Amino acid sequence: MSNNSFNGLTAEEDELLTLLAEECAEVIQAVAKIQRHGLVSYHPDDPEHVSNAGHLHRELGDVRAAMVLLSRVGILHLETLPMLAKSKLQRLQPYLHHHQIRGFQGTED
DSSP, X not given: OOOOOTTOOOXXXXXXXXXXXXXXXXXXXXHHHHHHHOSSOOOTTOTTOOOHHHHHHHHHHHHHHHHHHHHHTTSOOGGGXXXXXXXXXXXXXXXXXXXXOOOXXXXXX
């Protein structure tokens, strides 16, 4: 596929990066709803009564799906993420006031 864009991205790469940005925005919205209304609250018009925590979980799954697609086109390398997450946890600890990070074996801590 030829690439005539100013930023050097193919149409496919641009599309997938846009998808990631949109999904990240939806995570931000889910977090804001939790902060305003709580984890177990849900929209009164939602017939499924999915909690705000459930929406956050769903949106993070959508981000992960976008990450998988980005890895398939070579933009993201999923195998490096555990090491990068461990590094972030180590850098982050001094700035957390209400949470103590225990262990750095993986991102599940």
